Amino acid sequence: MARTTRTQRRTRNSSATNKPDTAAQTSNTLLWTLGAAAVAGGAYLARSSLKRVWDSLTAPGNAEHAAPDLALDKPRPGADDRAPDAFRPDPTAPVPASEREGLRPATAPAPTLVAGQPAQLERIGGGNA
Numbered sequence: 001m002a003r004t005t006r007t008q009r010r011t012r013n014s015s016a017t018n019k020p021d022t023a024a025q026t027s028n029t030l031l032w033t034l035g036a037a038a039v040a041g042g043a044y045l046a047r048s049s050l051k052r053v054w055d056s057l058t059a060p061g062n063a064e065h066a067a068p069d070l071a072l073d074k075p076r077p078g079a080d081d082r083a084p085d086a087f088r089p090d091p092t093a094p095v096p097a098s099e100r101e102g103l104r105p106a107t108a109p110a111p112t113l114v115a116g117q118p119a120q121l122e123r124i125g126g127g128n129a
Contacts, residue, residue: 095103
């Protein structure tokens with residue numbers, strides 16, 4: 001019986017374990033590729049179906065209507081054209097109490113982004129106060 005040294009055994013064993021199994025590697029790679037393709041396809045289908053649902057929910061409703069007087073082929077009103085009587089406001093109509101607060105003029109200084117500007121406006125008399 002021939003006696004083998006440790007380095008020969010190690011070399012013999014290591015070459016046997018490091019030998020690639022090409023059939024197993026090919027099937028493993030194929031499974032990963034098919035899995036990645038399935039995930040990408042599922043993500044695409046989910047995105048497209050969610051987009052279709054979103055578009056149907058945000059589509060303009062029936063509240064919109066055509067404005068034929070604003071069509072591009074209609075003539076534009078001139079300076080002498082007036083609105084129909086039904087659309088003109090009546091300046092002599094009484095203002096209801098519920099709308100009076102909204103029509104009251106502003107008496108407080110306007111908000112500003114510049115520090116110290118309200119004090120300068122009050123000093124020179126240009127504020128609303």
